[in-house]
Amino acid sequence: MAKVHDLFDKLEAEVAPEAAKKRATKRAARPGTEEDGYTAADIEVLEGLEPVRRRPGMYIGGTDEKALHHLFAEVIDNSMDEAVAGHASFIEVDYDADGWLSVSDNGRGIPIDPHPKIKKKTALEVIMTTLHAGGKFDSKVYETSGGLHGVGVSVVNALSEILEVEVARGQQLYRQVYSRGMPKTGLEKLGKVHNRRGTRVRFKPDPEIFGKGAQFKPARLYKMARSKAYLFGGVEIRWSCDSAHLSENDKTPAKATLHFPGGLKDYLEATIEGYDRVTDGLFAGKATKPGGHGTVEWAVAWFGGEDGFINSYCNTVPTIEGGTHETGLRMALARGLKAYGELSGNKRAQIVTADDVVASAGVMLSVFIREPEFQGQTKEKLATTEATRIVESALRDHFDHWLTGHPRQADKLLEWVIDRADDRLRRRQEREVNRKTAVRKLRLPGKLADCSRNQAAGSELFIVEGDSAGGSAKQGRNRKTQAVLPLRGKILNVASAGSTKVAQNQQIADIIQALGCGTRSQYRDSDLRYERVIIMTDADVDGAHIASLLITFFFREMQQLIDNGHLFLAVPPLYRIAQGGKTLYARDDAHKDELMETEFSGRGKIEVSRFKGLGEMMPAQLKETTMNPETRTLLRVELSEDERKVVTRAVDELMGNKPEARFRFIQDRAEFVAGTDLDI
Numbered sequence: 036m037a038k039v040h041d042l043f044d045k046l047e048a049e050v051a052p053e054a055a056k057k058r059a060t061k062r063a064a065r066p067g068t069e070e071d072g073y074t075a076a077d078i079e080v081l082e083g084l085e086p087v088r089r090r091p092g093m094y095i096g097g098t099d100e101k102a103l104h105h106l107f108a109e110v111i112d113n114s115m116d117e118a119v120a121g122h123a124s125f126i127e128v129d130y131d132a133d134g135w136l137s138v139s140d141n142g143r144g145i146p147i148d149p150h151p152k153i154k155k156k157t158a159l160e161v162i163m164t165t166l167h168a169g170g171k172f173d174s175k176v177y178e179t180s181g182g183l184h185g186v187g188v189s190v191v192n193a194l195s196e197i198l199e200v201e202v203a204r205g206q207q208l209y210r211q212v213y214s215r216g217m218p219k220t221g222l223e224k225l226g227k228v229h230n231r232r233g234t235r236v237r238f239k240p241d242p243e244i245f246g247k248g249a250q251f252k253p254a255r256l257y258k259m260a261r262s263k264a265y266l267f268g269g270v271e272i273r274w275s276c277d278s279a280h281l282s283e284n285d286k287t288p289a290k291a292t293l294h295f296p297g298g299l300k301d302y303l304e305a306t307i308e309g310y311d312r313v314t315d316g317l318f319a320g321k322a323t324k325p326g327g328h329g330t331v332e333w334a335v336a337w338f339g340g341e342d343g344f345i346n347s348y349c350n351t352v353p354t355i356e357g358g359t360h361e362t363g364l365r366m367a368l369a370r371g372l373k374a375y376g377e378l379s380g381n382k383r384a385q386i387v388t389a390d391d392v393v394a395s396a397g398v399m400l401s402v403f404i405r406e407p408e409f410q411g412q413t414k415e416k417l418a419t420t421e422a423t424r425i426v427e428s429a430l431r432d433h434f435d436h437w438l439t440g441h442p443r444q445a446d447k448l449l450e451w452v453i454d455r456a457d458d459r460l461r462r463r464q465e466r467e468v469n470r471k472t473a474v475r476k477l478r479l480p481g482k483l484a485d486c487s488r489n490q491a492a493g494s495e496l497f498i499v500e501g502d503s504a505g506g507s508a509k510q511g512r513n514r515k516t517q518a519v520l521p522l523r524g525k526i527l528n529v530a531s532a533g534s535t536k537v538a539q540n541q542q543i544a545d546i547i548q549a550l551g552c553g554t555r556s557q558y559r560d561s562d563l564r565y566e567r568v569i570i571m572t573d574a575d576v577d578g579a580h581i582a583s584l585l586i587t588f589f590f591r592e593m594q595q596l597i598d599n600g601h602l603f604l605a606v607p608p609l610y611r612i613a614q615g616g617k618t619l620y621a622r623d624d625a626h627k628d629e630l631m632e633t634e635f636s637g638r639g640k641i642e643v644s645r646f647k648g649l650g651e652m653m654p655a656q657l658k659e660t661t662m663n664p665e666t667r668t669l670l671r672v673e674l675s676e677d678e679r680k681v682v683t684r685a686v687d688e689l690m691g692n693k694p695e696a697r698f699r700f701i702q703d704r705a706e707f708v709a710g711t712d713l714d715i
Contacts, residue, residue: 087166098245112187114139115263119267124141136238136239139233143232145158164216189216194240196215196242200237201234207228208228209223215241250280264293277289298332310341316444328404333398335396337395337448337451337452343396347360347361347399349404354416358409358417360423360426364398368430369392372434386456390459456534458555462557484520491565498569499519499649502521502523503648504571507650508657529592530587530591550593552564568589570586574623590674594674612631613641627643
């Protein structure tokens with residue numbers, strides 16, 4: 036074969052080898068200048084459906100599995116246009132054992148009379164063999180349609196090994212057969228038929244285009260057919276597939292009748308079945324316009340623990356890459372929720388963006404508009420600017436009414452979305468910090484007394500309550516392995532504070548900076564600067580409160596630090612007991628009583644003193660009782676998978692910003708607490 040000159044020649048050599056060979060021979064036979072090698076004879080005029088077979092990717096996006104199934108989409112879209120226009124009530128899809136796929140409807144049927152401009156051809160043949168021929172270029176025949184360019188079914192014809200069309204019109208049945216875009220027979224009149232009308236297209240993909248063994252996937256065909264039934268409740272789709280194409284593990288039914296009067300609401304309910312929802316009900320509705328132009332249908336649900344999704348459609352055509360109609364929906368949801376937040380006095384709602392609203396939402400959106408504009412023949416993205424206004428105006432009032440009509444659900448949704456916004460702002464701040472630290476030398480908090488050991492293994496960070504206790508801890512520590520970070524008073528409760536307050540809190544910033552491992556999604560255990568992080572607070576109620584605030588911080592912001600066993604609680608003494616030259620320390624009242632009975636005799640005076648706090652202890656006492664690994668007691672903070680959900684709920688109720696949840700928690704458990712257990 037002649038040398039391949041470029042990519043297009045190579046493709047031509049594969050698709051039309053004889054034409055490529057003649058062209059190469061003609062070039063080789065013409066000696067002379069470079070200009071002589073490029074003449075008018077080299078300019079080709081592709082006629083009919085030849086461009087489709089030469090460059091199928093321009094019309095169906097390629098020759099892979101996705102492109103193969105796009106053939107089915109083009110055919111069923113024509114039947115759906117008949118149904119949406121009110122001329123068809125059912126569509127039949129059949130995939131037989133020999134690999135033939137047929138789609139039929141009971142619509143008006145493709146016209147079979149001679150075309151007024153091309154009198155030698157019927158309208159049927161013109162539609163099947165001519166690009167940009169169809170009845171959808173204006174709104175006289177179809178008010179809205181998925182067909183747009185008049186190339187859909189003719190492309191299917193060009194890329195099919197065999198294609199048969201049957202048309203039932205005026206109680207007469209007609210048939211014509213095509214092969215690779217060319218008519219194999221004339222229009223055959225098969226005789227009278229009763230109780231039948233419409234069009235039936237039966238085709239088999241061309242292996243020269245899609246490769247030998249290329250077959251439709253029943254599951255994919257069924258899913259596409261089912262989505263069409265959801266998108267238009269007025270049509271019934273009858274599905275059948277030969278069992279030869281169905282494996283034992285395939286859940287696709289051999290026969291099914293698909294009819295969903297509930298539309299997108301039913302579609303979304305089926306899609307998110309089993310998800311944990313933020314709101315109990317769906318936000319769903321439909322705004323219908325006379326004639327169909329401007330009709331919008333939607334269904335939205337918010338759920339936790341799963342990524343959100345948006346499935347959008349225009350004139351029943353799936354717009355996988357979104358477009359202007361999705362923009363209108365996002366604007367309506369974001370503006371509506373922010374307006375509700377302002378109405379309810381929640382100032383934090385102003386930080387919410389459209390991305391926060393849809394990040395954990397499942398959305399189904401369908402719009403019907405006249406003469407839509409798409410990007411590309413495969414129609415994966417809607418470009419009609421008017422669609423943004425149509426969708427936003429349709430949804431906005433309905434969403435406002437839904438929010439005000441369901442205040443409890445609306446408040447719950449608003450808090451959920453604000454939490455998502457807080458997470459977004461926190462991640463952005465972490466990225467900014469990471470960018471800064473990447474080009475700057477590590478700067479540690481001024482109050483941190485760091486250890487001299489460079490590696491994390493064997494090192495410890497004591498987070499100490501109060502400056503005075505921090506001073507004692509700094510004097511009593513092992514400078515090689517123990518670092519001390521004193522905190523002033525109670526730190527911020529991160530469970531009830533917004534991301535802005537957390538970001539602005541200096542004490543929290545000091546902890547994050549000292550540990551060096553990041554927070555939440557940016558947490559990196561390998562960057563943790565210490566093997567153990569030890570919370571050391573006073574052995575009283577205030578100390579326990581500060582410890583609970585710190586544990587809440589680590590649970591919310593650095594849960595992996597707990598999971599990896601890095602977080603500990605120091606156990607400082609509450610009492611000092613001395614008799615003669617003997618001195619012991621007690622953790623609490625019960626421990627004090629035990630030591631008094633077992634360790635001290637009745638002879639001599641026993642001195643019992645209670646520490647007011649860590650700052651009252653001498654550095655040597657603090658080292659002996661709380662910091663020395665050989666004599667101290669540490670409690671590791673652990674969280675098992677079985678307890679995670681329970682703990683998360685408890686933290687939300689006790690440490691969150693809803694006092695009614697704390698009050699309910701106390702009421703439910705008040706009978707289990709003895710009066711002696713309360714430190715009042």
